[in-house]
Amino acid sequence: MKYIGLIIITIFIFVSLFFALNKKEQTLKSPLLNKPVPEINLNSFKNGKLNNIDFKKEVILVNFFASWCVPCIVEHDFLFELKKQKSIKIYGINYKDDIKNLKVWLDKLGNPYSKIGIDETGITGINWGVNGIPESFLIDQNGIIRHKINGIINEKQIKILLSKIKLIEK
Amino acid sequence: MTAIIGNISLIFAAILSLYQFLNIRNINKIRVLNPDRAIFLQFFFILTAFFSLMFAYVVSDFSILNVYQNSHTAKPLLYKITGVWGNHEGSMLLWVLVLVSFGFLISKFDKRLDLPYKTLTLSFQSLITFIFLLFILLTSNPFVVISPVPINGQDLNPLLQDPGLAFHPPNLYIGYVGLSIVFSFTIARFYKGSFDASWAKLIKPWVLLSWSFLTLGISLGSWWAYYELGWGGFWFWDPVENASLMPWLCATALLHSTLVLEKRNTLKKWTIFLAFLSFSFSLIGTFLVRSGIITSVHSFASDPTRGVFILMICAFFIFSSFILLAKKAASIKEEKLISPISKEGAIVFNNLLMIALLLTIFIGTIYPIFLETFTGEQISVGPPYFNLTSTLIMGPAILIMSFAPMIKWKKDDFFGLMSRLKIILFLSLLVTFIFFYINFQGPIIALVGIFLAAWLFFGTLFNFFERTNYLKKLKNLSKTYLGMTVAHLGVAIFIAGITGSTLWKIEKIKTLKVGEKVFLNNYSLNFDKIKKIRGKNYIGHEAEFNLYKKNKFIKTLKPQKRFYPVQEFPTTEAAIYSRGLSDIYIAMSEPVNDSWIFRFHYSPLTPWIWIGSIMAFIGGVLSFSHRMFKKK
Numbered sequence: 001m002k003y004i005g006l007i008i009i010t011i012f013i014f015v016s017l018f019f020a021l022n023k024k025e026q027t028l029k030s031p032l033l034n035k036p037v038p039e040i041n042l043n044s045f046k047n048g049k050l051n052n053i054d055f056k057k058e059v060i061l062v063n064f065f066a067s068w069c070v071p072c073i074v075e076h077d078f079l080f081e082l083k084k085q086k087s088i089k090i091y092g093i094n095y096k097d098d099i100k101n102l103k104v105w106l107d108k109l110g111n112p113y114s115k116i117g118i119d120e121t122g123i124t125g126i127n128w129g130v131n132g133i134p135e136s137f138l139i140d141q142n143g144i145i146r147h148k149i150n151g152i153i154n155e156k157q158i159k160i161l162l163s164k165i166k167l168i169e170k
Numbered sequence: 171m172t173a174i175i176g177n178i179s180l181i182f183a184a185i186l187s188l189y190q191f192l193n194i195r196n197i198n199k200i201r202v203l204n205p206d207r208a209i210f211l212q213f214f215f216i217l218t219a220f221f222s223l224m225f226a227y228v229v230s231d232f233s234i235l236n237v238y239q240n241s242h243t244a245k246p247l248l249y250k251i252t253g254v255w256g257n258h259e260g261s262m263l264l265w266v267l268v269l270v271s272f273g274f275l276i277s278k279f280d281k282r283l284d285l286p287y288k289t290l291t292l293s294f295q296s297l298i299t300f301i302f303l304l305f306i307l308l309t310s311n312p313f314v315v316i317s318p319v320p321i322n323g324q325d326l327n328p329l330l331q332d333p334g335l336a337f338h339p340p341n342l343y344i345g346y347v348g349l350s351i352v353f354s355f356t357i358a359r360f361y362k363g364s365f366d367a368s369w370a371k372l373i374k375p376w377v378l379l380s381w382s383f384l385t386l387g388i389s390l391g392s393w394w395a396y397y398e399l400g401w402g403g404f405w406f407w408d409p410v411e412n413a414s415l416m417p418w419l420c421a422t423a424l425l426h427s428t429l430v431l432e433k434r435n436t437l438k439k440w441t442i443f444l445a446f447l448s449f450s451f452s453l454i455g456t457f458l459v460r461s462g463i464i465t466s467v468h469s470f471a472s473d474p475t476r477g478v479f480i481l482m483i484c485a486f487f488i489f490s491s492f493i494l495l496a497k498k499a500a501s502i503k504e505e506k507l508i509s510p511i512s513k514e515g516a517i518v519f520n521n522l523l524m525i526a527l528l529l530t531i532f533i534g535t536i537y538p539i540f541l542e543t544f545t546g547e548q549i550s551v552g553p554p555y556f557n558l559t560s561t562l563i564m565g566p567a568i569l570i571m572s573f574a575p576m577i578k579w580k581k582d583d584f585f586g587l588m589s590r591l592k593i594i595l596f597l598s599l600l601v602t603f604i605f606f607y608i609n610f611q612g613p614i615i616a617l618v619g620i621f622l623a624a625w626l627f628f629g630t631l632f633n634f635f636e637r638t639n640y641l642k643k644l645k646n647l648s649k650t651y652l653g654m655t656v657a658h659l660g661v662a663i664f665i666a667g668i669t670g671s672t673l674w675k676i677e678k679i680k681t682l683k684v685g686e687k688v689f690l691n692n693y694s695l696n697f698d699k700i701k702k703i704r705g706k707n708y709i710g711h712e713a714e715f716n717l718y719k720k721n722k723f724i725k726t727l728k729p730q731k732r733f734y735p736v737q738e739f740p741t742t743e744a745a746i747y748s749r750g751l752s753d754i755y756i757a758m759s760e761p762v763n764d765s766w767i768f769r770f771h772y773s774p775l776t777p778w779i780w781i782g783s784i785m786a787f788i789g790g791v792l793s794f795s796h797r798m799f800k801k802k
Contacts, residue, residue, distance in 0.1 A: 003496050010492075013536070014485050020463055020543040021477040068735070074320050 032137075032145050037062075038127040042093070042117030045102070050091065050117035055143040059168055061090045061161070062137040063113070063153075064125060066097045067105035069133045075152040079112040082158050086165060092116040095125050095133055140168045173234055176222040176313040183215035183270070184303040190296035205289045206277045212299060213274040220267050223312050224254050232323055235314045236260060241323040242736055244707040245331070252336035258460060258476075259312035261339060265456070266302050268340075268347040272376075273299070276351060279798070282372060290358035291351075298350050301483055309476045322736075331707075331734075334394030338387055342414055345384030346452040349417060351376050352424070353449035353491070356442055360494060365442060365502055370432035373445070375797040377428060380448075381421045382790030388414050389783035396776075397744045397755075404671065404779055407556040412535045413455035416528055420448040423524040430514045433579055435505050437518070439495070442502075444521075446491045451528075453484045463539060509581045516574035523567040530559045557672075561615070568622045568665065571658065572629030576636070594632055598624035612674050619669030627662035630655055649796035657789025664782025670752075670775025683765040691772045693754060694718045695727070700766065708732045708741075713758055713766065717747055729758040729768070748777050 032038065041051045054060075063079065065072040079090060092113035094102055099118065119125055128137070138147035138161060147164045149157050190208045203211075223236070227250045232238040240257040241250055255261040273295040277288065306312075330336075355373050359365055391414070396404040405411060424444040430437045457463070461477030508514050534551040541547055573591055601624040602617050634655050638644050680688050682697045689695075696716045703712045710732035717724045727745035734741070747754040755771035 003492075006492075010488065014481065016540050016543055017457075017463070017481055017536075018478065020539045021461060021481065071320065074318065077318075 032129055033148060035145060037137075037139055037143050037145060038129075040117065040124055040127070042119055042124060045092075045094065045099075045116035045118060050093075050115050052143070054091070054115065055139055056141070058141055059088060059165055060139045061088055062093060062139060063090055064093045064095050064119075064128070064130050064133055064135045066095045066133050067101040068097065069095075071152045072134050073109065075134050075154075076109050076112070078153045078155070078158060080110065081155075082153065082161065083112055085158065086162055088165065089114040093119050093124055093128075095119050095130070096122045138164055138168075172222045172226045172231055173313040173315050176219045176226075177311070179215040179219040179222065180303060180307055180311075180313070183212050183219070183266075184300060184307065186212045186215070187270075187296040187300040187303060191293050191300060194290065194293040205292050209270070209273045209277045209292050209296070212296065213270045216263075216267050216270045219313075220254075220263055223260060223263060224251060227251065227254050230323065232321075233315050233317070233319045234312075235316045236312045238316060238320050238323045242707060243322055244736075246706050248333070248336065249331045252330075255339050256330045259306070259310045261343075262302070262306050262310050262460070263312055264340065265343055265347060266299060266306065268343045269295070269299050269302065269350055272348060272351040276376075280372075287358060287362045290362050291354045294354035294357045295351060298354070298487075301486070305476075305479050305483065309479050332394060332398050334390055334398065338390040338394060340387075341383050341390060342387030345380045345382075345387050345421075346414075346417060346455060348376060348380030348383065349421060349448045349452050352380065352445050353487075356445040357491065357494070360498055365431075365438040367432050367435050370428045370441065371797075374425075374428050374432065375794050377421060377425050377448075378790050378794040378797065381418070381425055382787050382794065384414070384418045384421060385783060385790065386787045388418060389780060389787075392783075393780055397746055398741065404668075404776070407534075407551075407553050409535045410459050412531050412556075413458040416531055416535075417448055417451040417455055419524050419528040419531070420444060420451050423521045423528075424448050426517045427521055430517050434508075434514050436508065436514070438502050438504055439499055440521070442495055446488075446495060450484070450488045450491075453480075453487060457481055457484050458535070511577070511584050511587070512581050513574060513577045513579050516570050516577055520567050520570055520574065523563055527560060527563040527567075530563065531556065534559075565618070565622065568626050568661075571661070572626045573633075575630070575654065575658070576633045590632075591629075594625060594628045597628045616669055616673035619673065620666060623662045623666035623669065626665065627659060630658040630662065650793045653789040653791075653793030653796065655789070656792060657786045660782045660785025660787075660789060662782070663778045663785065667775045667778030667780075667782055671773045671779060674774045676772040678770045679767065680770065681762055681765050681767050688768075688770060690754065690770050692719055693724075693772070694721075695754075695756070695770065697768075698726075703730065703732075705732070707736065708734045711758070711761075711766075713756075713768070715745070715756060717754060727754070727756055729756040731758045731760075750777055751775065753777060 037052060037055050039052065040055075042049065044050050061082075063075075065075070082088065083090070090113050092115070094116055096119065102116075117124065134152055136149040136153055137145050138149075140146050146168055147161070149161075153161070186208055189203070190205065190212070193205075223234075225231075226234050226237050227241055228247070230237065230241060230243045230250070232241075236257060236259050240260075241253050245253065249256075253260075255264040273292055276283070277292060280288075283291070352373050355369075355376070359369055363369065388411075391411070392404045395406065424441065424447075427437050427441045427444055431441050457477070457480045461480055463477060508518060534555055538549050538551055541549055572594065573587065576590065577587060598621055602621045605620050606617060635641065637651065638647055676691060678688060678690060682688065684697055684699055686697050687694055688697075694717075696718070698714045698716055700711055700713045703710050710730055712728050712730045715727045715729070717727055725747055727747055729745040730743040732741045732743060733739070742757050742759070744755055744757040746756075752772065752774040753776045755773060757769045757771075759767035759769060761767075
């Protein structure tokens, strides 16, 4: 029993590390979760504006994308797939892109977006805490961010999204 | 196809390793699959899996998720290959490859082992392999496929696309994982044989090899940080750096305590303790880096289930090994008491200092994690804490290190020893004064550093002269002793290097337009031009500086600022002019209107850090080769 102190310390270290790991998982999520949408005031792709007024009354998916972003091509089909399974408005935020390329890109792949905001400077990306493209935010009817997806939306993410939307609509 | 071969190889290897471990009781019976063959097959399958992944990277097979996430067609071939271990899954596969390679090495080349003991050792090694393969298959499989197949990949983190870093992980892993074989040797000894001098002889070369590669791996990482991160420093006490330093300190202590066990047949429990502790710290290091618990350049996308899994692996090995030691401790008899004025006395004292430093670093590394968990407060324990504690602890260790090799085993004459030290003291003080005299101003502590380096240097050299009878008896000098001398001299040079580099460094941050000039010590640097550059997978700017010393042209230096479009990531490529005694270092930063921000360093003695480290590595390898391959 000479070693009891040592054993207790070791157990304590392991238990703490275990808690630290779980805590880390929570902090990895966006700090914007369950907060109102950050400031947004962008020119829209086809006339008009995309700003905070657009985030009221209905559930919306905001998708940061760009024509230079290779994973976005993969994601694009899944956005259509999502719309097939659930009629939901998707706003695209075109991040640091060339408008000519964007046009070609949309002509080629189709346009799943109800509205596209042009974030030429990337300032909206900064306000929304975007780490990399693509990233998506699910926003409820009160304009509160309820879910965030880092990376592409795929089959698995669509399932998660649908269950989140169900929860919001309840 | 590649993914299928990879997956099947991993599964076969896992089954084989489990089989090998479960057969642990039948060490004397003849088996269908003898241990050597089983280990060879494990090695073969893991190697196949590893090369499959490498092949997928080389041909840019984006149907494999891991390749898609970490590679790109435009990436140079070298970084396609090294990209294999530039990510979590691939690097765990490398981990296991090194693990089985060590098993294979001892089964094939270590002729000193008798069959039952070898079988036992390999069985325990297979247990480690099995658990890590389970980890890979369940949480970190590099052969997950995606569909539809993407057109191109997301590229490797550009910071990692660098020769220094490309070879840093493999070396570090040889060191880390090499300690696993020492661990298996130790566990097996509890069931077969006893902890005597012959055991110390068996593990010594493997400790030496691990230690040497840890040394090399850490210095490569540090060299990379020096010229790639653009901060002009070589060590930042980042938790991930500490994670590699802790097993190194432990292995250093182990290296010396096995020496005592070998020569004096004592310090048995302590040596076992250190063998366990060394492997524990390589596991803890793996946990810290791989679980994503700390955020740094090393941590990749993190999935908490992985962290929990590695944590469980750590807990399993640490608890089971130390409980085994505690239970059997009473039956291990230490034979002799240790006199304070003896070689073993000096080694014990240095061992304690190493472990004290290890604990200090460990506390500094995990304290912020604990604080954040329990209070939510985020702090970082930085260089002031680590620099102070490590200097205070290493100071006395270096003092002793200088003359420890001169002391006799068992008991030595204190006054006789002191009289021999006089000449070393005189020479060291002389060197310190010379340094003081040639311009180097700076804090007093810098002179202490130089004194310690000189003290160690002359002490080691003096001992070398005594041993060889002033170079007359060079022929019968053992390589082990030569290795020790080279390694200790390396440490001396290394200490001078860090002293100069940290305490005498001159730093200037300037905003310059083309045509402007900056002065640094005796040098002047003319900002001549700036041009756009384009590499295979990056674009960027390159500045040209002409370096003059007292109006004499020396060299053109070209620092770069690169931008990797696929990852949207900028990197800094510092330009360094090294002339053996000092470095001139330029790192390029952001443009401001038509001028650019630059960071200039004049860092004296910095090259000595790498020279010293490489000497330590060579010394270790010399001793290893002698112990491993000497004729009986």
